[in-house]
Amino acid sequence: MTAGELTAPSLSGRPEVLDGPFSTRQLLRIDEALRLADESTDYIFSIYVGDLEEPVREHAERLHGQITEPDRAVLIAVSPNQRRLEVVTGAEVRKRIPDRDAKLAALSMVASFGGGDLAGGLVTGLDQLASRARKG
């Protein structure tokens, strides 16, 4: 199952995910990027978009800890209202994506977010992180 299919239609027939920050077309792009990232690296990539409680970093790490294999998971947590981005990499992923590279991806994502392009930034960031994890 892919990101675009995550929600069943609600009673009104409109999937709840459409109340989220993305249009259908953007959802499809993110879905595709997530799928490619997962397939090409055998790590688990995940995106959270929503408010994060203070302290933001700890909240993002809690979310990351909920993924079944946190050591092999990457979480990109974005809070548009707080204008915060957190990239959390698991212990094993960290060997392939050092913090320096995560920071680099974060910088390019933040550049897009600052221009108001949430989906574009996420796709770029995912692509950067995945290609880094691939190369080793």
Place this chain on the structure above:
Amino acid sequence: MSVTNTVLIYVGIPALIVLVIAGLGMVGGGGRGTPRYRPGRPFDFTPVWFLSSPEQVSPGAEAAALPAGGQRRELTGGTENEGTPVAARGTGGASDRW
């Protein structure tokens, strides 16, 4: 050329063209339902959490996120405490703001 003809040609036709273009603009632009994010302005939306396959979330978390027959599988911000969190050991990554 009579006054009526002159008015029709020089006022009627341009007005018609303006109306047609304005109409097309309204039809094309009115269909966008998704609010746009503009940095610095409040942005109201439902939190979303994407995984390429939902079974990757720990069972407790998913049960909490699925109150009634799989209504929604992405988690909202409030459900993370009910999952089975694994202590964050040796996680890395980066933080940034814009």
